[in-house]
Amino acid sequence: MRRIALATLLAITAIAGSAGAQNTPVTLVVPYAPGGTIDVLARVLGPALSAELGQTVVIDTRPGAGGNVGAAYVAQQSRPDAQTVLFTGAALSSSVSLSSLSFDPVRDLTPVLGMGAIPSLMVVSPNSPYRTAAQFLAAASARPGTVSYGSSGPNTGSHLAGVLLAAATGTELLHVPYRGSGAVYPDLIAQRIDTLLDIMASSIGQVQQGAVRAIGITSRERSAVLPDVPTIAETVPGYAFETWVGLFVRSGAPEESLRRLEAAALRAMQAPAVQERLRLSAAQPIPADRAGFAGYFREDVDRWAAMVQQGRLQKGE
Known part of the structure; x- marks a missing residue:
C-alpha cells in the first residue's frame, strides 16, 4: 500500500509540475x-x-x-x-x-x-549616373577609395553590407558613417554620397515615393515586392546580406x-x-x-x- 501511495504521489507531483x-x-x-x-x-x-x-x-x-x-x-x-x-x-x-x-x-x-x-536595397539618388550595381562597381574599381556609401554608423547593417560588397569584389569603397539611416538620405539624394545599402523595411518607402532609385537588392533571389530590382548577386555571384x-x-x-x-x-x-x-x-x-x-x-x-x-x-x- 505504501508503494502504491508513493507512486500515486509522484504521479500527482509530476502532473502538477507540468501544469505549473x-x-x-x-x-x-x-x-x-x-x-x-x-x-x-x-x-x-x-x-x-x-x-x-x-x-x-x-x-x-x-x-x-x-x-x-x-x-x-x-x-x-x-x-x-x-x-x-x-x-x-x-x-x-x-x-x-x-x-x-x-x-x-x-x-x-x-x-x-x-x-x-530582410534584405537591403542598394539605393542611389534619382539623378545618379549609376543605374545598375555593375556601373557603380565599375566606377569603384576605376577610382579606388573615392566612390562612397553611407551607413547608420560603424558596424551597423548598412556598414557591414558595404564591407561585404567590397570584400566580394576586391574594390575599395569609401565608408561615410552617419547617426542613423534617416540622416543619410538628404546627402544621398543630393549626391554628396554615392549609395546606401539600407534594410528594405526602411528603404522601400523612399523607393516607392521616388525619393531614391533602387539599383540592387542584397538577397539571394529577387523579391516579390520589387521583382524588377535585380539582386547584386546577379553581378557579384555569391554576394548576399540579410x-x-x-x-x-x-x-x-x-x-x-x-x-x-x-x-x-x-x-x-x-x-x-x-x-x-x-x-x-x-x-x-x-x-x-x-x-x-x-x-x-x-x-x-x-x-x-x-x-x-x-x-x-x-x-x-
Missing part, C-alpha cells in the same frame, strides 16, 4: 526599442505563440548596446528552462567578433527558430522543453497575421527549425570573424 510550467508566462525578450522591425514582429508573433503553447506570452523590452543588453540578460540571468525567449536579429552574430561581450552568444544561447531574413530575425533561449534548457517551444514556434510562424507581417517586411525564408537555424547562425558568426581576420572590420570600431 504551462501556467507560467513565457517571456519574449526584445532587445531593441519599441517600434522597430523586430519589436513589431514580436508583437504579432506573441499572440500566435501564446495560442500554440497554451501559455501567456509577455513582451519584455530591454534595449541597449545594439541588442546586447537584452541578449546578455537571457544568456546570463534567465533560468535555463526555455521560458524566457530572446527574439533578436543579425547583430547578434556580428557582435561575437565586433563587440566586447560579457557572454558568448554561441556557447550561452541556443537557437530555436529562424523566422526570416538581416535575419530569430528566437534563442539560454543554453542548458531540457530537450523536452526545447522541442515543445520549437514545435509551437514553427506553428505560430504560419499564422496568417505573422505571415502577413513578414510579407510587409519583405522577409525571405531562412532555415526555420532548430538544427537548420543553428547552422545558419554559426555560418553568419564565422563570416564576420573572417572579416575581422582580414582586417576589413575592427572590434569596437
